[in-house]
Amino acid sequence: MLSPVFLHRPRCRNTGETIRVRARGTVGGVTSLVNHQIVLRRRPDGLLDPKDVEQVAVPAPELSDGEALVRNTFVGVDAAVRTWLDDRPGYLPPVGIGEPIRAAGVGEVVASRCDAYEVGDVVTTLSGFQEYVVVRDDVFTTVIPGVVDQLAMLSVYGSTGATAYFGMTDIGRPQEGETVVVSAAAGATGSLAGQIAKIAGARVVGIAGGAEKCRVVVEEFGFDACIDHRGDDLAAALREHCPKRVDVYFDNVGGPILDAVLGRLNQGGRVALCGIISSYLTGDHPGPANYVQLLARCGTMQGFNTLHNWDRFPEAFDALKRWEAEGRLVHREHVYDGLGFAVDALNGLFTGANIGKTVVKVSDPTT
Amino acid sequence: MLSPVFLHRPRCRNTGETIRVRARGTVGGVTSLVNHQIVLRRRPDGLLDPKDVEQVAVPAPELSDGEALVRNTFVGVDAAVRTWLDDRPGYLPPVGIGEPIRAAGVGEVVASRCDAYEVGDVVTTLSGFQEYVVVRDDVFTTVIPGVVDQLAMLSVYGSTGATAYFGMTDIGRPQEGETVVVSAAAGATGSLAGQIAKIAGARVVGIAGGAEKCRVVVEEFGFDACIDHRGDDLAAALREHCPKRVDVYFDNVGGPILDAVLGRLNQGGRVALCGIISSYLTGDHPGPANYVQLLARCGTMQGFNTLHNWDRFPEAFDALKRWEAEGRLVHREHVYDGLGFAVDALNGLFTGANIGKTVVKVSDPTT
Numbered sequence: 001m002l003s004p005v006f007l008h009r010p011r012c013r014n015t016g017e018t019i020r021v022r023a024r025g026t027v028g029g030v031t032s033l034v035n036h037q038i039v040l041r042r043r044p045d046g047l048l049d050p051k052d053v054e055q056v057a058v059p060a061p062e063l064s065d066g067e068a069l070v071r072n073t074f075v076g077v078d079a080a081v082r083t084w085l086d087d088r089p090g091y092l093p094p095v096g097i098g099e100p101i102r103a104a105g106v107g108e109v110v111a112s113r114c115d116a117y118e119v120g121d122v123v124t125t126l127s128g129f130q131e132y133v134v135v136r137d138d139v140f141t142t143v144i145p146g147v148v149d150q151l152a153m154l155s156v157y158g159s160t161g162a163t164a165y166f167g168m169t170d171i172g173r174p175q176e177g178e179t180v181v182v183s184a185a186a187g188a189t190g191s192l193a194g195q196i197a198k199i200a201g202a203r204v205v206g207i208a209g210g211a212e213k214c215r216v217v218v219e220e221f222g223f224d225a226c227i228d229h230r231g232d233d234l235a236a237a238l239r240e241h242c243p244k245r246v247d248v249y250f251d252n253v254g255g256p257i258l259d260a261v262l263g264r265l266n267q268g269g270r271v272a273l274c275g276i277i278s279s280y281l282t283g284d285h286p287g288p289a290n291y292v293q294l295l296a297r298c299g300t301m302q303g304f305n306t307l308h309n310w311d312r313f314p315e316a317f318d319a320l321k322r323w324e325a326e327g328r329l330v331h332r333e334h335v336y337d338g339l340g341f342a343v344d345a346l347n348g349l350f351t352g353a354n355i356g357k358t359v360v361k362v363s364d365p366t367t
Numbered sequence: 368m369l370s371p372v373f374l375h376r377p378r379c380r381n382t383g384e385t386i387r388v389r390a391r392g393t394v395g396g397v398t399s400l401v402n403h404q405i406v407l408r409r410r411p412d413g414l415l416d417p418k419d420v421e422q423v424a425v426p427a428p429e430l431s432d433g434e435a436l437v438r439n440t441f442v443g444v445d446a447a448v449r450t451w452l453d454d455r456p457g458y459l460p461p462v463g464i465g466e467p468i469r470a471a472g473v474g475e476v477v478a479s480r481c482d483a484y485e486v487g488d489v490v491t492t493l494s495g496f497q498e499y500v501v502v503r504d505d506v507f508t509t510v511i512p513g514v515v516d517q518l519a520m521l522s523v524y525g526s527t528g529a530t531a532y533f534g535m536t537d538i539g540r541p542q543e544g545e546t547v548v549v550s551a552a553a554g555a556t557g558s559l560a561g562q563i564a565k566i567a568g569a570r571v572v573g574i575a576g577g578a579e580k581c582r583v584v585v586e587e588f589g590f591d592a593c594i595d596h597r598g599d600d601l602a603a604a605l606r607e608h609c610p611k612r613v614d615v616y617f618d619n620v621g622g623p624i625l626d627a628v629l630g631r632l633n634q635g636g637r638v639a640l641c642g643i644i645s646s647y648l649t650g651d652h653p654g655p656a657n658y659v660q661l662l663a664r665c666g667t668m669q670g671f672n673t674l675h676n677w678d679r680f681p682e683a684f685d686a687l688k689r690w691e692a693e694g695r696l697v698h699r700e701h702v703y704d705g706l707g708f709a710v711d712a713l714n715g716l717f718t719g720a721n722i723g724k725t726v727v728k729v730s731d732p733t734t
Contacts, residue, residue: 091663259654273662287626287654295640295670303662 033060037100038129038342044085047350048343052085053101055340060132067136068112072127073365074335075105076154077345077358078188079277091305100128101342104140104158106150107133108366122147122367124158129342131362150365155188155357156320156331163274163306164192164250165316168200170309171272171302172248176201179242181261182223184252186213188357189274191221192320193250195329198222202248205241207234207257209352216355220330229257238264245269253278255286262290262299269293271301277350332356400427404467405496405709411452414717415710419452420468422706427499434503435479439494440732441702442472443521444712444725445555446644458672467495468709471507471525473517474500475733489514489734491525496709498729517732522555522724523687523698530641530673531559531617532683535567537676538639538669539615543568546609548628549590551619553580555724556641558588559687560617562696565589569615572608574601574624576719583722587697596624605631612636620645622653629657629666636660638668644717699723 034057044052063069081103084095095102105127109117114136117123125141127133135141144153155161172193174180180197184190185206194204194217206217206226214226227237238246238260245266251258255278262271271294276285294301309316323329334354336345339362348354401424411419430436448470451462462469472494476484481503484490492508494500502508511520522528539560541547547564551557552573561571561584573584573593581593594604605613605627612633618625622645629638638661643652661668676683690696701721703712706729715721 254659273658276659276662285656285659287656287658289652289654291640291654291658291668292621292643292652293670294668295643295672298670298672298675300667300669301658301661302667303660303665305662305665308665 033132034058035060035130035132036339037131038339039098039100040085040095041097043087043097044082047347048082048085050343053343061134063111063113063134066114067134068109068114068117070107070123070125070127070133070135071110072105072107072131072133072362073150074107074154075103075127075129075360075362076158076160077103077336077342077349077360078160079275079349082346082349100130102126102128103360104154105362106144106153107362117143120366122150122153122365124153127362129339129360129362131339147367150367151333151335151357151359152331154359155333156192156324156329157317159306159313160188160357161192161320161331162309162313162316164189164196165320166306166309166312167250167272167274167304168193168196168248171300171304172197172250172270174200174202174248178202178247179244179266180204180248180250181207181238181242181246182250182252183207183229183257183261184275184277185217185221185223185226186355187252190250190252191217191356192329192331193274194223195221195323197248197250198224199323199328205238207253207261213352213355216332220332222330234260235263248272250274254288259288259290262288262293262301265290265293265297265299267297267299269297269299271299273301273303334358336360338362400499401425402427402497402499403706404498405706406465406467407452407462408464410454410464411449414714415449415452417710420710428501430478430480430501433481434501435476435481435484437474437490437492437494437500437502438477439472439474439498439500439729440517441474441521442470442494442496442727442729443525443527444470444703444709444716444727445527446642446716449713449716458674467497469493469495470727471521472729473511473520474729484510487733489517489520489732491520494729496706496727498706514734517734518700518702518724518726519698521726522700523559523691523696524684526673526680527555527724528559528687528698529676529680529683531556531563532687533673533676533679534617534639534641534671535560535563535615538667538671539564539617539637541567541569541615545569545614546611546633547571547615547617548574548605548609548613548631549617549619550574550596550624550628551642551644552584552588552590552593553722554619557617557619558584558723559696559698560641561590562588562690564615564617565591566690566695572605574620574628580719580722583699587699589697601627602630615639617641621655626655626657629655629660629668632657632660632664632666634664634666636664636666638666640668640670701725703727705729 041054087094106124109121122144174197180202182190182194186208197204204223206223209230214228217223217226225241246264247266249261249271252275254276334356345360408421473491476488489511541564547569549557549561553575564571571590573590576597581595584590584593592608613631614633616628616638619642621643701723712727
């Protein structure tokens, strides 16, 4: 899931005047900014090998009319980033060899030749794994007014939070007393989705990999239980923790876990298909044989893409902010400090090393 | 899908009086009716072997208070009948060894000790493959007033018609100009479902097995095209006949055909899961790997069971009757003449021998 925030789409007009970039590295009024980037050298096979990428230093681009320069502070890492490294069609084209790895992030405007952006503005945009990015009047760039927590803009108040909100409230629609299962429950989206279901009054059971993640899911995120898919017999654990079967399943993983939960679906059950992290590395998507339970139990399985809901993002963020203020919703970020950790951060999504939203810190925020 | 009609559930009260059965075979006021039955002798493995069943002649049962005797005229044959022969749990228990094979049918009341039924009433009920059945105040038995076409009560005006109606209008929701695909398009449900989509203004493409069925689907049922899944390259044919992809898929078959159509799903596509005839013989349900298209295209796959809509059956039949009267809807029945053809009729569902609703004629209707 892409992570820009579409709250306020800037209307950018060319100013016609020349604006010098004023930032660290400027020498004698002439831009000499160095832009460190993590670029793709070859397409990975499964997990990233450090040799698949290279850290390079290139001059930051000169600004043309209608452009602004953003110094990136944090870059979000999600499974979509990995899919863009394969040479397969998707909703965005693959990252080219030699290009910086695409990722959504947050940053601060340090120079502007576009009156939609002022120096000092905090924006979310398609930053990429690099220190600087040029933005213009594009749909991916949004000015965030009054930001106090840039990290949270990539998790609960980015499309991660919106994805959890719309997937759970529009498709899952949990009712009081129903049973909700969330996979990748320690992850950025899953941890929020489960908490939203708790707020709706449901019994919420997470699925995560490893005892520590399961502990966090229950103790920090407040789920009623959490199944360790590495250690537990999944079918038996689902019977134990979901004695009244499963009314809602928020699926981030696909594969055998989806199949197992479908096998426990309740009459009228809803499955929100949010992701298929089990297959992103291989491109292999085994079909869930238990889809027949949709027929036997009048169930629904629905895929969604939060980007189609961007005009409703304010509704999601209003609710999430209210719940956070009431102490009913927590969010957690797993921050890798520096672009040099890009490969670790990305691989950590798939090896299960990360809890909460995975983020690479690129530079210190000033706000 | 079970085929009773739930329009008018009789309220049966015991009359307390003794009513003699008056029907052919009555000798000297004493019931001596012979009830020919097709009973299950052993559980079939795949298609039925003639030795799996036996035709027997037993005395028709004496009526007790609160019961009525129905002489069956036509018995409907659908895939559910085959599933009841396996020793697997379902929404009804398996048919026991030695019991008549369960099936829904239509018949005429020939004797009654229940004032909800009068001699001469036409009813739909769980007839079974036999000449006579005893009914009481049960949810499966419905008196049909003003019947002129008993055959149609098992097809368009039975749950077959209701299934096509609710599956297409509630889940498929075809819009003018959209593309709708229907599998088992020459079958009882598929032929009606496709016509309902045509009435909604959609482009309708059938999938059927064999050239003759495809001809009937286009020429008699009025589909825009029909793909022969036995002869055609399914993926290529879907590209050819669905150039704007598939907005609605009404799935009666599951298996590789479901997978192929999912691969051609349009943004926001809807899949109505009506049946999995490809797996009823084996109990084997391969998962559709292309379910990932639900995620990529924000699609929905929903199972349904028309029995849950029984209170809305009048809505379905009103619409179907109006369309038939307007000449926009045709229905066709494939009638096997006599209980002795029970095995052929049932196997014909799976070998593809039948077009339209498969029915076994048990006796001549008097209405």
